[in-house]
Amino acid sequence: MHWATLPDDTLAALRAGTVIPAHLLALDANRALDTRRQQALTRYYLDAGVGGLAVGVHSTQFAIRESGLYRPVLELAMRTVQDWTPLGGRRPLFMVAGLAGKTSQALNEARTARDLGYHAGLLSLAALSGASETELIEHCRAAAGVMPIMGFYLQPAVGGLFLSESFWQRFSEIDNVLAIKMAPFNRYRTLDVVRGVLAAKAQERIALYTGNDDHIVLDLLTPYTFVHEGQPVTVRICGGLLGHWSVWTERAVQLFQRIRNAARAQQIDAALLALDPQITDCNAALFDVAHDFRGCIAGCHEILRRQGLFEGIWCLDPHEGLSPGQAQALTRVHNDYPHLVDDAFVTKNLGRWLT
Template sequence: MVSDSGLSPHGVVPPLVTPLDEHGEVDRRSLERLVSYQLDAGVDGVFVGGSSGEIALLDTAQRRMAVEVTTSTVAGAVPVLVGAVDTGTRRVIEHARQAARLGADAVVVTAPFYIQPHPAEIVAHFRYVREAVDVPVVAYDIPSAVGARLTPEIVTELADAKTVVALKDSSGDLASFREILRRTDLPTLSGSELFADIAIELGAAGLVPGLGNVDPHGYVRLHRAVRDGDIAAARAEQDRLARLFRIVSVADRGRIGFTAGALGAFKAALALRGVIDCPATNLPLSPLSPAETDAIAAVLNDQGL
């Protein structure tokens, strides 16, 4: 089923949150507004079903609805990347085939997890997925969630075999990131909100920042500034975005986990900006308190948003 679409992800590709209503169902109208908000900002693609989209928590109906709404709203304007993330190869293939049927331009795949795979098993996992679907595969390195690393050696093998068309790097390991750029010509996308300017300067093909949900315009400006050689402007934009990123630290960690605090902050900020209607996150994530939401509003006001 393998085909070559020539897809080369690049630029700013925000990993969309999944707006939910008060009953926990995907809020179609809010997601449509979120996608339109991204397109109006000039993004180069969107990623649905990533970590910011709560992929590990979505049920089958939620996942399907999120992909359907995103692909129909984008309507071919930019590539749509869809997460196919699960514990094992057969499950990932099932998700990937569904995403392809719903119009995904590529699927984004992590190493298998829970099973503590050997590097050779990780390589085989990607090969099996690639052979099973007729859309390109983007490798996703997020060891904080998966446990296993996509090391430079693994990524080089995947790149040399043309198993994947790009890498999304959320490892936080700048040395490994640089080594991958040195060893391969694989388009590499950085998931860092705080080192976005440095990643592009080093040769990253693009950015996949969760904060891009809230301020896609800022990341588009940053990317264009680096591309145009205006490093001072890029640094200033990165500093402003770093101040905005403080919203993920508002939640009381004695009461709520990091993921609930960060994704809740993104959704609260989007609700405050009028992009989505409800800031609800999926079970079992706890909601932000009214005081925490007020603190997020204060940060938005400080940054002119």
């Protein structure tokens, strides 16, 4: 499967830039998949106006693999996408499947995702700690031989590896790479990715997506201009694939449109810039920055529990939950930034999503 065989409208949507939330996982009190609420969550994302979904990624919990939930969760999301007519009608959706583990596991997951109809695999390298750059590239080439892949620069705090500009150049030279999610939570390392793509002369093929939940607005507003072969070349981060966008998603879609309109018009006002630290403040509470991201998934679950989409905040790991003070932090940012939350939208539509 090659990216050139993807539907034209789907590929165009990815490259134009869109909102892709990292799909969360709804569990019941026995930590089993809550199919009804998982389906409701997918419907919520679709009605909020997203342009794609990322399923089986960090926010979906990597432990779905050991729990035997990888295929069922991916299959349920795809079936819901196919069956649900979103508010405003159907539109092209770019479906991303998380790929993890060593090469044999990643290839098996890629085959599963491809057979279920996913368009690309988001390739995590966390399981290859200690591998050489060449070994990492060979792993990526193997996965790209199964389906189109999206690179993933995962921050070290949650298991990511340091990946140099040289790595990103070599990665970008793989023909079946069509996008990169940059989530090192580090400005220097984000620039390494951009410069690597330019060095590979792959900026027309590879769509850049922010995964830097601590820098969303400025990542999307900033033109990245570098001198390449003696000439200035400008690229932009065209969209986001974000755990932060797994909640308050309707407002995320609205914000993305506002940012894109401002960037196109080259009219960026102070009020838009002021949203950047506000969103980062919200993210600090959601992702539990005060405790080194230990409650990052539970924090997102808590927002959905308060809205009624989730019954509880259970994670597959029974030791994973909110950190001390995190609930109070979530209440504070919710109250401080009502323009960033979508409670009214969820309340209005919750009944139909849970049907």
